[in-house]
Amino acid sequence: MAKKPKDTKTGPADAAKGGGAEKQPGRLKQIRMVAKVVHQQSPKSIPIAVGVAVGVLALAVLIAFLTSSWLYPLLLGVPVAFLAGFIVFTRSAQQVQYKMLDGQLGAGMAILQNMRGDWTVEPGVNANRNMDIVHRAVGRPGVVLVGEGDPSRLKSLLAAERKRVMRVAYDTPIYDVQVGNEEGQVKVSELQKRMLKLPRNLDKPRVAELRYRLKALPAAVQTPRGPMPKGVKMPKPPRQKR
Numbered sequence: 001m002a003k004k005p006k007d008t009k010t011g012p013a014d015a016a017k018g019g020g021a022e023k024q025p026g027r028l029k030q031i032r033m034v035a036k037v038v039h040q041q042s043p044k045s046i047p048i049a050v051g052v053a054v055g056v057l058a059l060a061v062l063i064a065f066l067t068s069s070w071l072y073p074l075l076l077g078v079p080v081a082f083l084a085g086f087i088v089f090t091r092s093a094q095q096v097q098y099k100m101l102d103g104q105l106g107a108g109m110a111i112l113q114n115m116r117g118d119w120t121v122e123p124g125v126n127a128n129r130n131m132d133i134v135h136r137a138v139g140r141p142g143v144v145l146v147g148e149g150d151p152s153r154l155k156s157l158l159a160a161e162r163k164r165v166m167r168v169a170y171d172t173p174i175y176d177v178q179v180g181n182e183e184g185q186v187k188v189s190e191l192q193k194r195m196l197k198l199p200r201n202l203d204k205p206r207v208a209e210l211r212y213r214l215k216a217l218p219a220a221v222q223t224p225r226g227p228m229p230k231g232v233k234m235p236k237p238p239r240q241k242r
Helices: 012-017 027-041 045-067 071-101 107-113 151-169 188-196 204-214
Strands: 120-127 133-139 142-148 174-179
Touching (some): 027 045, 027 071, 045 071, 107 120, 107 142, 107 174, 107 188, 133 151, 133 204, 142 204, 151 174, 151 204, 174 188
Parallel strands (some): 142 174
Antiparallel strands (some): 120 133, 133 142
16 A cells, blocks of 8 residues: 655644644544545444454354353354454445445546555556556566556557666566556556556566666656747746846
8 A cells, every 4th residue: 555755844833733644544534534524425334344244253153052052152252243344334334435436537547556465556547638658567577567548549548658668677577557447448446456467577686686677767748749838928038147
């Protein structure tokens, strides 16, 4: 999961007084916020998770009653029941997230940044004026180019980015993935599964070397063409001193 850089501009006095950046909500508050969103989008998800936990706990009580031993069944049944209910809840929350991201620009980037494993993601390495965009992910499989936008326009955009990567990647495997609901594209809900199914072609030293080489590539985002918008003045060159 990608981490955000810490804000180093907050001074010690602000940190002591609490006047700096806003504190992030605690774990319990985050769970309540997620539960609220899940309940709004899928009202049956939370009752199903609770039902699974209660069912597992009831099974533990039944085993304890039949074996006349209450210590071990309940000692194991309570955490297992909580874990089972929590797993069902997290899967429901993930499905709600996919549903909310489906069809939105940047949905693939959101999935890549929260993907498990040793991945380095660079958003928007290539784009055009039609809002088609390509992200680059580097990991054990090699280089994965993830495109979002129109399928016909993404082909040329992905090909151009592949050509750029090959300048420094040499014999490294390069994969192309298009995110969307059109034919030949991968749905948002299946993107992480597709990425994790890729074969591991590189070891850790080669992955580190590949990341170092890719840093040397210049930016390839295309500047929009066409007439200048009205009201925008070109900067004047500085006057030469005599």
